[in-house]
Amino acid sequence: xGSIKDKVAIIGMGCTKFGERWDADAEDLMVExxxxxxxxxxxxxxxxxxxxxxxxxxxxxIGSSGIPLARTLKLPFIPTTHVENMCASGSExxxxxxxxxxxxACDIALALGVEKLKxxxxxxxxxxxLGAEGKRxxxxxxxxxxxxxxxxxxxxxxxxxxxxxxxxxxxxxxxSAKSHHNGAMCEKAHLRREVSVETIMKAxxxxxxxxxxxxxxxxxxxxxAIVVRADMAKTFRPDPVYVKALQxxxxxxxxxxxxxxxxxxxxxxxxxxxAAYAEAGVKNPREEISMAExxxxxxxxxxxxxxxxxxxxxxxxxxxxxxxxxxxxGEQPIQTDGGLKCFGHPIGASxxxxxxxxxxxxxxxxxxxxxxxxxxxxxxxxxxxPPSCAISVIIVGN
Amino acid sequence: xxxxxxxxxxxxLHRIDxxxxxxAMGWLDPATYMAGEKAVGNYDEDAVTMAVAAGMNCLNGxxxxxxxxxxxxxxxxxxxxxxxxxxIATALDLRSDIKTADFAxxxxxxxxxxxxxxxxxxxxxxxxxxxxxxDCRIGKPGSPQEESYGDGAAAFLLGENDIIASFxxxxxxSYDFMDSWVADVERFSRLGESRWIREEGxxxxxxxAVTGLAERYKLEPKAVAKIGFPCLYPREHAGIGKRLGLxxxxxxxHMLNTLGDTGTAYPLILLVTALxxxxxxxxxxxxxxxxxxxxxxxxxxEKLTAIKDKRKGVKKxxxxxxxxxxxxxxxxxxxxxxxEKGVRGETVPWEQVSLAWRNxxxxxxxxxxxxxxxxxxxxxxxxxxxxxxxKAIDNMEDYNxxxxxxxxxxxxxxxxxxxxxxxxxxxxxxxxxxxxxxxDITDCASDSLKVGLPMEMTFRRKFIDEKRGIxxxxxKAMPVRV
Numbered sequence: 001x002g003s004i005k006d007k008v009a010i011i012g013m014g015c016t017k018f019g020e021r022w023d024a025d026a027e028d029l030m031v032e033x034x035x036x037x038x039x040x041x042x043x044x045x046x047x048x049x050x051x052x053x054x055x056x057x058x059x060x061x062i063g064s065s066g067i068p069l070a071r072t073l074k075l076p077f078i079p080t081t082h083v084e085n086m087c088a089s090g091s092e093x094x095x096x097x098x099x100x101x102x103x104x105a106c107d108i109a110l111a112l113g114v115e116k117l118k119x120x121x122x123x124x125x126x127x128x129x130l131g132a133e134g135k136r137x138x139x140x141x142x143x144x145x146x147x148x149x150x151x152x153x154x155x156x157x158x159x160x161x162x163x164x165x166x167x168x169x170x171x172x173x174x175x176s177a178k179s180h181h182n183g184a185m186c187e188k189a190h191l192r193r194e195v196s197v198e199t200i201m202k203a204x205x206x207x208x209x210x211x212x213x214x215x216x217x218x219x220x221x222x223x224x225a226i227v228v229r230a231d232m233a234k235t236f237r238p239d240p241v242y243v244k245a246l247q248x249x250x251x252x253x254x255x256x257x258x259x260x261x262x263x264x265x266x267x268x269x270x271x272x273x274x275a276a277y278a279e280a281g282v283k284n285p286r287e288e289i290s291m292a293e294x295x296x297x298x299x300x301x302x303x304x305x306x307x308x309x310x311x312x313x314x315x316x317x318x319x320x321x322x323x324x325x326x327x328x329x330g331e332q333p334i335q336t337d338g339g340l341k342c343f344g345h346p347i348g349a350s351x352x353x354x355x356x357x358x359x360x361x362x363x364x365x366x367x368x369x370x371x372x373x374x375x376x377x378x379x380x381x382x383x384x385x386p387p388s389c390a391i392s393v394i395i396v397g398n
Numbered sequence: 399x400x401x402x403x404x405x406x407x408x409x410x411l412h413r414i415d416x417x418x419x420x421x422a423m424g425w426l427d428p429a430t431y432m433a434g435e436k437a438v439g440n441y442d443e444d445a446v447t448m449a450v451a452a453g454m455n456c457l458n459g460x461x462x463x464x465x466x467x468x469x470x471x472x473x474x475x476x477x478x479x480x481x482x483x484x485x486i487a488t489a490l491d492l493r494s495d496i497k498t499a500d501f502a503x504x505x506x507x508x509x510x511x512x513x514x515x516x517x518x519x520x521x522x523x524x525x526x527x528x529x530x531x532x533d534c535r536i537g538k539p540g541s542p543q544e545e546s547y548g549d550g551a552a553a554f555l556l557g558e559n560d561i562i563a564s565f566x567x568x569x570x571x572s573y574d575f576m577d578s579w580v581a582d583v584e585r586f587s588r589l590g591e592s593r594w595i596r597e598e599g600x601x602x603x604x605x606x607a608v609t610g611l612a613e614r615y616k617l618e619p620k621a622v623a624k625i626g627f628p629c630l631y632p633r634e635h636a637g638i639g640k641r642l643g644l645x646x647x648x649x650x651x652h653m654l655n656t657l658g659d660t661g662t663a664y665p666l667i668l669l670v671t672a673l674x675x676x677x678x679x680x681x682x683x684x685x686x687x688x689x690x691x692x693x694x695x696x697x698x699x700e701k702l703t704a705i706k707d708k709r710k711g712v713k714k715x716x717x718x719x720x721x722x723x724x725x726x727x728x729x730x731x732x733x734x735x736x737x738e739k740g741v742r743g744e745t746v747p748w749e750q751v752s753l754a755w756r757n758x759x760x761x762x763x764x765x766x767x768x769x770x771x772x773x774x775x776x777x778x779x780x781x782x783x784x785x786x787x788x789k790a791i792d793n794m795e796d797y798n799x800x801x802x803x804x805x806x807x808x809x810x811x812x813x814x815x816x817x818x819x820x821x822x823x824x825x826x827x828x829x830x831x832x833x834x835x836x837x838d839i840t841d842c843a844s845d846s847l848k849v850g851l852p853m854e855m856t857f858r859r860k861f862i863d864e865k866r867g868i869x870x871x872x873x874k875a876m877p878v879r880v
Contacts (some may be wrong), residue, residue, distance in 0.1 A: 120741070124814050127745040139754070139761050139872060140778050142824035142838040143861065148812035152825060152836075156808045159849040172676050207812040210823075241680050257784045259834045263808050263826070339755075363832075 003279045004102040006274055009233035010225050010396070012041020013382020015356040016345035018221035019190040026061040026116035027072045029222035033349075034112060037224040042236055045073065048226075049106035051080045054093035054113040055348035056383075058082070061116035062108050069112060086383030087176040087297065088248075089113060090223065090351025091392035092154070097227040098243055107229050113353075114222035115346035124218060125347075147215050149385040150298040151207040156263040157300060158209065161315050166201075171297035171318045173200035176213045176341055178327050179296065184220035185369045190217040190344030214299040219344030223352035225359075241364045244376065245395040247272045255387035266301075268391040269308035269380065276393040277310075282376070285310045289332065290374035291361060293354035295382035296339040305380055306334070309393070314387045328369055336361060336369050351392060356380035358396050400519045401564035402696065403526070404555040404705060406456030408448050409657060409715035410439040411841045411879065412731075415723045416545050422725035426540035434655025436548035438722060439534050441731040441818035442858040445472040446482050447871070448551035448663075449530035450489045450857040454801065455710050456528065456553035466524035467497035469515055469659060471508035471531040471662045476501055476869055485822070485871065486530060491763035497524065503576075503686030505533070505628070508552075508662040515556045516565050526557040533661030536732045538586045541580075543640045543776055544704070546630075548658015552666035552712075562705055563673060563682065563696040567617075569610035575599045579647060579788035592631075600687060601634050601860075605641055607691035608683060617695060619643040623680035626650030626668030628687050630659060649804075650684075669696070670714045678702060700777040714880040720843065730818055743816025746861045751867040759796070760870055764855060764873040766833060768797035775799070775833035776870055797833075799855060800873060804829040806851040811844055827853050827875050837875040852878040 014036025016029050024032075038045060053069035055062050066080035085092040090113030097109035120126045125146050127136065158168040177197050183189040195213055203211035233240035249272035255261035257327040273285070282288045289311070296302035303321070306312040311332055314319045320326065326334040337343045337357040340350060358377030360366050376397045383390040413435045422432055439448065449470055457465075466491075470483035475707030477485075483498040501507035501514070515527035515744040532551030537543030556565075577595040580587045585846025587594070604627050611617065626646060629635040629652030639649045650668050660667055665686040672682045676698040702857045722728055757779075759765040766777030772788035775797045783790045816822070823839040825847070839847070840858055853875045860872035 023827040025629065032746040079801055124742070136757060136778070139757075139860070139870065140835075142836055143815055143817075143822060144824055144836075145812050145814040145822075147814060148810045148822070148824065151810035151812070155810060155849065159808075204813075205811070207810045210810075253780070253784045254786050255780075257780070257834055258785075258786065259832065260773065260826050269691070343545055352794055 004098060004277055005244050006242050007102040007230050008098045008227055008243045009230045010243070010355070010359055011228050011233055011236040011240045012037045012043065012226035013224065013356045013359050014040060014259055015188060016221045018219045018353070019348060020118045020190065021149060021220035022118065024220065026114050029116065029220060030069065030072045030112060030114050033114070033222035033224040034321040037226050041226040043226060045075060047108050048075060048078065048110045049108050050078055050097070050100050051075055051112070051182050052093040052096035053080070053088035053113055054084065054350065054351065055082070056084055056089050056201055057347065058165070059114065060120055060126050062114060068153070085390040086181060087295065087347050088351055088381040088390045088392050089348040090353070091379065091381040091394060092351070094355060094394070095246055095248065095392065096227055096354060097225065098246055100110065101227050101229055103373050107232065109176040109227045110224065111227060111352060112222065113349040113351060115348040116220050117218050117346060117352045118220050128214060134281055144334045145207065147207040147210050147298060149236065150301055151210045153263055153304065153386045154209050154300040155239035157304065160262065160264045164366030165209055167386045170197065171321055172214055173197045173303050174301065174321050175296070175299040176200050179289040179335045179339045179341035182328055182336050183342025184267050184367055186211050186337045186343060187328050189338045189342050191338070210298055215342040216297050217342065219346045221344060221346035221349045221353065223356050225350045225355060230237040239398070241359045241362050241374065241396045241398065243394065243395070245276035247275040247279060248390065249275065250390045251384070251388045261387060265304050265308050266382065266386050266389060268389055269305055269382065272391045272393040280376070280395040282395065286332070289376050289378050291333045291336060291358070291371045292378040292380065293337070293339065294334060294380040295359050296341050297382065301382065302339070309380065318368045333371050336366065336371060351381040354381065355394065355396070362396065362398055399561060400516055400544060400556065400558055400566050401561035403553050403557040403560050403562060404456050404460055405670050405673055406452045406454070406553040406709060407667055407712045407715060408451035408455065409712065410443055410448065410549050411718065411720050412438045412440060412722045414438050414728055417422045419545055419726050420724060423540040423544065430540065430542045430545050432545040436658030437550055438728060438731065439549040440795045440841060442532065442874070443549070444476045444859060445474045445532040445534045446485050446868070447857050447859060448477050448534065448549065449532040449553065452532065452551040452553035453490050453528060453530050456555055457490065459708055460555065462492055464526045465492050465496065465528050466493065466516065467502060467515070467527040469499050469511035469527060470531045471501040471511040472533055473502060473507070474534050476503055478703050484760065488758055489871065490763040491759060491765055491800070496687055503689070505661045505664065505771055506686035506690060506692050507877050508666045509684070509686040509694060512556070512694060513568055513570070519556055521557060525742050526555060529554045529556060531663040531666045535661050536586065536734060539729065539734065543587055543589065546659045547782070548660050550657060550660040550663045550667055552663050552670050554666065560701055561699055561811065563698050564704040566695040566697050567611060567615045568694045569614055570690065570692045571603055571607050571610070573603065573713065574793060596631055596634050599657060600630050603691040604638055604687055605686045607685050607693035608642055611683065611693040611695055612756065615695065617681070621681055622648055622683055623676060624648060624672040625683040626652050626665065626672050627685040628659065628664040629654040630687065638872065659784035667712055673698065673702060674711045674713060676702060680850055710880045729818070729879050741817050746863055747872050748866060749863045759871055764798065764800040766797045766799050767794035769793060770795055775829065775831060777833055777835045789809050799829060799833060802829045802855070803878060804832060804853050806835065806847060806849060808849060809847050816871040823847070825875070839876060840874045841876040841879065846877070854878045
């Protein structure tokens with residue numbers, strides 16, 4: 001396997017305020033994130049040589065192809081491509097930009113993720129029959145929702161590890177309470193309120209055993225990154241962030257249709273993590289990864305991701321959660337900006353929003369939620385459902 | 399010799415106590431009062447899905463390739479145009495070089511379908527024909543039909559080998575007697591005056607057909623073990639037995655107060671019940687009612703005993719029930735009142751008929767594939783084997799999941815997705831013999847599931863494309879019921 005370790009650097013990033021942005025179209029969000037990113041990088045739009053956009057539900061917001069990005073930002077006649085890997089679309093856009101720069105095809109590239117979810121007229125994600133699943137899939141698969149799919153992982157996890165519904169829900173409640181604590185300190189976050197473990201456990205059920213506070217915010221937002229050749233990064237700024245590893249792993253059906261899969265973990269997360277650690281030269285992720293933004297679309301997803309990324313031993317994440325390992329002042333802080341849970345989850349933007357936090361943390365710019373002296377940050381972006389998903393794991397450092 | 403070679407029945411899980419209906423609507427016409435309870439289909443059931451359930455039960459253990467035809471009797475056909483028997487044949491994954499027909503227009507169409515199947519086999523144009531009858535009738539709120547109608551289905555396989563009840567003879571009468579009718583633009587049935595129906599129709603046509611049968615074949619009343627005919631009015635039902643010179647013990651229990659008037663399925667359900675209780679050599683007569691009457695005479699054979707344990711039958715289904723204690727839920731399930739589904743609930747994909755046609759065996763028949771190299775069953779159908787150690791390409795054979803049982807691997811109860819009977823429940827099933835996939839779960843109460851629960855598959859309406867007038871059928875999972 002090849003590697004892009006230390007070949008690419010991020011020199012500028014932007015991220016909008018996430019939330020129910022009744023004031024903004026997808027195009028407004030794109031301009032907002034883009035403006036911050038080029039100002040942060042100290043470049044002009046004409047410097048950008050290639051661009052990638054990431055959005056999942058294109059039919060309910062920006063429309064398909066690379067054209068909406070080029071047209072909105074007035075990036076004339078450069079190669080612009082739309083990419084989509086469900087909720088991992090933002091990371092996919094960043095991958096396009098990083099690989100292009102690493103290959104030498106261009107020197108400066110833009111990755112932008114955007115999603116305008118709050119115009120569909122109902123809570124939760126847009127109905128999958130609007131286009132996210134193939135037609136045949138809608139006829140053979142259950143009439144399901146995203147929380148229901150991840151709830152089935154909690155059902156299995158509780159069953160396999162002998163957790164009573166109360167003990168299981170309490171473990172998950174602590175995951176969400178921690179993210180609410182961090183999100184409350186983050187001005188751009190969607191949900192900025194501390195919530196107690198008791199309140200979380202008593203909240204109405206969305207999909208058993210997951211309650212309201214086990215689910216992330218459904219938000220509008222955009223985030224963007226400017227990527228350059230590593231050897232030119234310091235000509236733009238003194239503190240660029242270098243890409244140490246960028247890996248994607250995708251399900252091929254065995255988890256869904258073959259009976260080996262246990263549904264208490266996400267296999268592609270484990271595989272992408274393994275590949276990323278090999279690329280970055282990480283031997284002991286529990287010790288070497290300073291902090292991470294993982295895809296906590298639901299509390300159970302974050303819990304099993306800790307095990308898949310080898311931050312916690314298999315079946316033991318509850319002990320680490322109880323010990324506060326992943327809290328802001330713990331040994332390995334997770335979701336320092338509140339995560340999908342509280343910062344919000346505008347699908348296509350989330351992968352880049354995660355990177356925005358790791359970038360700012362590595363530059364020491366996170367104020368009250370600054371992690372002390374971070375070395376390596378990790379982002380984990382999950383598109384799809386536990387038995388059928390696309391996972392990206394990206395590791396960055398100074 | 400031609401006769402019945404197998405039988406099956408289906409009664410939906412839900413029952414409603416008629417007091418629940420009467421408490422809600424009895425104020426309108428206190429005379430509609432009826433005692434007992436009746437069976438009501440779930441929101442995702444109709445005459446076709448119930449016929450498939452009865453057909454699956456009837457064909458349990460029988461090679462489906464031997465079937466040369468499907469006749470379906472119902473007055474509540476989901477489609478006026480699109481052959482309902484064809485949907486049933488596809489759901490049962492039968493051969494395509496077969497005869498299929500819908501028998502409709504009166505509640506005697508089920509017995510007429512049986513007679514037509516007999517005639518075809520007798521004439522030599524078919525060897526084995528599946529006859530299904532099902533009804534899922536609704537009455538206008540506050541009407542007597544709302545109290546009396548029940549939902550159910552029955553199915554019989556007719557053939558020449560391994561006969562469990564031989565066909566001995568029949569006698570039919572046909573009259574344009576408008577006791578109950580539905581014009582093409584109407585949804586609910588209308589009834590003639592009940593005194594007239596009782597005196598001029600119900601108590602005349604059934605005796606005329608049965609007496610005609612007895613005289614034609616010199617069948618003495620005392621030679622009949624059981625006679626079954628629909629009960630529209632309990633007192634007159636008993637009176638007909640007396641008029642025919644029969645003892646009460648010879649009359650098949652009518653189940654009006656436990657099941658309801660199941661319309662076209664009624665006489666066939668009575669025949670299943672009679673067979674469940676019969677001994678070899680017993681003579682069984684059933685008569686239908688509706689625009690005349692067909693009386694049919696069968697005689698049980700020694701082979702009946704062996705099949706009884708392999709069939710779910712009516713009794714086990716009757717015993718397996720969940721009470722619907724809420725009238726509003728009942729009228730919602732039957733789409734009698736329009737409820738708020740929200741924008742999410744209104745958003746359904748359009749049914750692409752060409753795609754559904756191409757994948758009909760997979761979607762309607764629940765036919766998956768089994769790898770010939772490693773033996774792994776898989777659903778949906780795959781070109782490349784899903785077993786990570788195999789991955790053979792285009793080396794598959796058909797594999798039917800519809801008759802496989804399994805266990806519940808995981809599940810959830812979802813309150814976000816719209817369902818007429820919330821929460822929306824779904825989960826993954828690990829099939830006995832291999833294979834795993836996720837399915838909607840139906841006929842299951844909230845809080846009743848757990849990992850490892852035995853599951854079976856059931857043919858249901860998956861969604862309704864109201865804009866294009868299409869019922870999209872598919873298979874769902876359910877806890878093993880009987």
